[in-house]
Amino acid sequence: MKKLLSVLLCICLCSAAPIGCGEPRIDAASSVKAIYDLYILDDTSGIFSLGMTQEDVASAQAAYDSSLKEAIRANFAASGQEIDEDVLDNLYSARKKALSKMTASAEIIEKSGNKATVVLHTTYFDESALDEDAFYRAKEAAQQGNFASIGQQQEFLMDTYSSNLIQAYEKITPSADTRAISVECVVQDKIWMPANMSSFGGALAKAIAGQE
Numbered sequence: 001m002k003k004l005l006s007v008l009l010c011i012c013l014c015s016a017a018p019i020g021c022g023e024p025r026i027d028a029a030s031s032v033k034a035i036y037d038l039y040i041l042d043d044t045s046g047i048f049s050l051g052m053t054q055e056d057v058a059s060a061q062a063a064y065d066s067s068l069k070e071a072i073r074a075n076f077a078a079s080g081q082e083i084d085e086d087v088l089d090n091l092y093s094a095r096k097k098a099l100s101k102m103t104a105s106a107e108i109i110e111k112s113g114n115k116a117t118v119v120l121h122t123t124y125f126d127e128s129a130l131d132e133d134a135f136y137r138a139k140e141a142a143q144q145g146n147f148a149s150i151g152q153q154q155e156f157l158m159d160t161y162s163s164n165l166i167q168a169y170e171k172i173t174p175s176a177d178t179r180a181i182s183v184e185c186v187v188q189d190k191i192w193m194p195a196n197m198s199s200f201g202g203a204l205a206k207a208i209a210g211q212e
Contacts, residue, residue, distance in 0.1 A: 025049050025050075025051075025191075026046075026049045026050070026192070027108060027116075027192060028108055028111070028116040028118050028185040028192040029106040029107055029108045029118050030046065030049070030106070030192075031049075031050055031185065031191065031192040031193060032106045032118045032120055032183050032185065032192075032194065032200075033046060033104065033105070033106040033120070034046030034047045034049060034050055035047070035050075035194075035200075036104050036106070036120060036122065036204070037104075038057070038060070038061075039064065039204075040099050040102055040104070040122070040204070040208060041099065041100050041102060042061070042096060042099075042100060044057050044061075050191050050193075051189075051191055065092070068092060068095075069088055069089075069092055072088060072091055072092060073088060076158060076162075079154070079158060080154065081154065081155060081158040083158070083162065087159075087162050090166055091162055091165060091166055091169075094165075094166045094169035094170050095169050097169065097170065098125065098169040098170070098172040099208065101172060101173070101174050102122060102123050102124070102174050102208060103122070103123050103174070104120060104121060104122040104123070104178075105120075105121050106118050106119065106120045106121070107119055107121075114186055114187040115184070115185070115186055115195075116184075116185045116186075116192065117182060117183070117184055117185070118182075118183045118185055119180055119181065119182055119183070120180070120181045120183055120204075120207075121178040121179070121180050122178055122179055122181070122204075122207050122208055123174035123175050123176075123177075123178055123179075124174065124175050124178070124179050124207060124208050124209065124210040125172050125173075125174055125175060125208075125209070125210060126209070126210040127208075127209035127210065128209060128210070128211065129210075130165070130168045130169075130172070131165065133164075133168070134161055134164035134165040134168055135161050135164075137160075137164055138157050138158075138160035138161035138163075138164055139157060139161075141156075141157075141160050142154075142156050142157040142160065175210070179206075179207040179208075179210070180207075181200075181203045181204060181207050183200055183203075184196070
């Protein structure tokens with residue numbers, strides 16, 4: 001699921017390019033922070049400064065939410081299991097709640113004309129370890145149980161795994177330290193934006209999951 005989420009974040013960032021008019025209303029650091037707030041914290045307070053309308057933001061959020069759920073569903077399908085819609089909703093909500101606990105700051109370290117370098121500092125949690133631990137504990141429980149068939153054991157495994165994962169997300173405490181991302185920004189349609197949204201999305205997905 002982690003790889004799927006990284007790709008997903010890249011896609012959503014690329015599909016939500018704002019349209020500006022006049023001179024940039026906020027600087028490059030504020031623009032990067034506004035994008036972070038929208039997709040990581042589900043906070044829209046800064047994104048409107050980039051020229052996005054309420055309709056644009058609602059559409060971007062709906063696309064992200066839908067794609068995230070599809071990524072989770074695909075993760076279960078790869079294991080030969082269908083995830084119950086209630087479980088899917090709970091898993092999705094738990095992860096969003098975990099992300100909402102994050103904090104970040106952004107600063108401009110270099111600027112020349114219509115180009116700037118911004119460093120984004122974000123807290124994180126080790127999502128890979130969290131995911132692996134949830135699956136390992138579910139596997140141990142499945143191996144100790146008595147099941148009439150392999151199918152029943154596999155269903156128990158995935159149900160327990162999802163339950164473990166939900167509980168882990170709900171108990172998450174973000175890191176005390178931060179991961180730093182260097183973001184090259186340019187003025188596009190008179191708005192400061194990451195020059196390469198795909199690269200920024202990939203770096204951000206890794207950073208919030210505690211990956212180097």
